Amino acid sequence: MSLTDRDKAVLWHPYTQALTAPAPIPIVRAEGVWLYTEDDRRILDGISSWWVNIHGHSHPKLNAALAKQAGELEHVVFAGCTHLPAVELAERLLEILPAGMARVFYSDNGSTAVEVALKLAVQYWINRGEPQRKTIVTLHNAYHGDTVGAMSASEDSVFTRAFSNLLFPVERVRDLQEMEQCLQTHSVAAVMIEPILQGAGGMIVWPAEFVAGVRRLCDRYDTLMIADEVLTGFGRTGKMFACEHAASAPDIICLSKGLTAGYLPLGVTATTTSVYDAFLSDDRSKTFFHGHSYTANPLACAVAIASLDLFREEATLAKVSRLEQQLRAGFEPLRSVGDVRVIGGVAAVELTSNKPGYLDQIGPRLAATFLARGLLLRPLGNVVYFMPPYCISESETAWALDQIAVVLG
Numbered sequence: 001m002s003l004t005d006r007d008k009a010v011l012w013h014p015y016t017q018a019l020t021a022p023a024p025i026p027i028v029r030a031e032g033v034w035l036y037t038e039d040d041r042r043i044l045d046g047i048s049s050w051w052v053n054i055h056g057h058s059h060p061k062l063n064a065a066l067a068k069q070a071g072e073l074e075h076v077v078f079a080g081c082t083h084l085p086a087v088e089l090a091e092r093l094l095e096i097l098p099a100g101m102a103r104v105f106y107s108d109n110g111s112t113a114v115e116v117a118l119k120l121a122v123q124y125w126i127n128r129g130e131p132q133r134k135t136i137v138t139l140h141n142a143y144h145g146d147t148v149g150a151m152s153a154s155e156d157s158v159f160t161r162a163f164s165n166l167l168f169p170v171e172r173v174r175d176l177q178e179m180e181q182c183l184q185t186h187s188v189a190a191v192m193i194e195p196i197l198q199g200a201g202g203m204i205v206w207p208a209e210f211v212a213g214v215r216r217l218c219d220r221y222d223t224l225m226i227a228d229e230v231l232t233g234f235g236r237t238g239k240m241f242a243c244e245h246a247a248s249a250p251d252i253i254c255l256s257k258g259l260t261a262g263y264l265p266l267g268v269t270a271t272t273t274s275v276y277d278a279f280l281s282d283d284r285s286k287t288f289f290h291g292h293s294y295t296a297n298p299l300a301c302a303v304a305i306a307s308l309d310l311f312r313e314e315a316t317l318a319k320v321s322r323l324e325q326q327l328r329a330g331f332e333p334l335r336s337v338g339d340v341r342v343i344g345g346v347a348a349v350e351l352t353s354n355k356p357g358y359l360d361q362i363g364p365r366l367a368a369t370f371l372a373r374g375l376l377l378r379p380l381g382n383v384v385y386f387m388p389p390y391c392i393s394e395s396e397t398a399w400a401l402d403q404i405a406v407v408l409g
């Protein structure tokens with residue numbers, strides 16, 4: 001039996017309608033930007049394996065760091081114990097994170113990094129004696145993950161609607177003016193944004209001035225700013241962190257995806273000293289009661305440290321900058337078929353559609369066409385985007401851009 005047949009008998013895939021979806025692609029190995037299938041096809045990973053991969057698949061240095069760590073300490077409970085990979089990664093992150101970040105709390109994926117941020121924000125105000133401050137302000141078209149809190153903070157959409165009775169209410173705004181009105185009329189615990197790039201909501205690019213404006217409003221109304229950099233962190237928008245475009249620093253930042261270069265699940269929620277200090281007390285009820293079995297997994301931390309080394313050794317941000325130039329030139333002609341948006345290592349075109357949105361059937365149809373040409377893309381409905389690992393070569397990018405131009409042109 002083929003891998004696909006065996007899969008069909010026992011598995012349930014994410015975001016997949018099994019009745020109508022094509023069979024999953026059986027991948028047996030991967031290297032650089034290429035995925036290799038059971039039947040000897042080579043496919044370019046044009047979505048960085050759901051936006052996580054940055055230095056390429058099966059990178060020798062990352063492989064070595066993982067193997068070394070596995071030989072020393074694979075995992076240990078992180079309540080009451082500590083270990084070098086967790087400490088060193090926190091030290092390294094605090095050196096490069098936006099100004100003011102002073103504490104690192106680990107979890108194990110992007111959604112949990114967001115859940116932690118939301119819970120920290122709400123308890124922060126309780127611990128400070130202002131329990132009425134509990135409203136969370138988010139943006140329309142936001143996507144913050146699939147756990148219940150992260151869904152609450154995301155756009156009310158086909159992803160979340162079935163679960164509406166589980167979700168807590170949030171205030172969704174479209175611009176700074178609406179945000180300010182909300183801050184004037186509600187007791188707000190935190191404003192949460194995906195800085196510069198809203199990903200799953202349709203690859204929407206925001207001006208840096210908007211991010212700076214959110215910071216200003218949070219200062220003016222004395223509330224917390226949460227930056228969800230699960231997608232944008234680690235170079236995806238051209239800067240190490242998207243907040244840098246606006247020279248703004250949040251009070252809480254969420255990281256995952258590129259954190260481990262696409263190797264292992266790990267989440268980080270980093271905060272300022274001021275947030276951390278609100279949890280210090282003789283009163284044990286002020287403790288942050290949150291943790292996961294795999295919190296601060298040493299294997300994941302070791303790979304994350306090695307990935308940060310690679311940023312230096314391979315001048316990774318310069319690669320993103322070169323990639324951005326090539327994407328800008330390559331996507332320019334697509335303005336004739338839709339709205340083109342390029343930032344850092346991400347290029348998108350929102351195709352003109354009479355049924356825009358995630359369920360636009362054009363998405364799966366285009367995905368199948370690209371796949372037949374050896375390019376893995378997963379359009380978000382009528383938004384076709386290309387987000388390869390940063391290690392992609394100029395000729396590989398040119399090849400992928402050709403496929404996109406031929407299919408969409």
Ligand SMILES: Cc1ncc(COP(=O)(O)O)c(C=O)c1O
Nearest residue numbers: 109110111143144145199230231
């Ligand atoms: C901005 C943002 N936040 C949170 C998440 C959730 O991350 P995960 O899929 O690791 O739970 C995602 C995932 O795409 C994301 O793009």
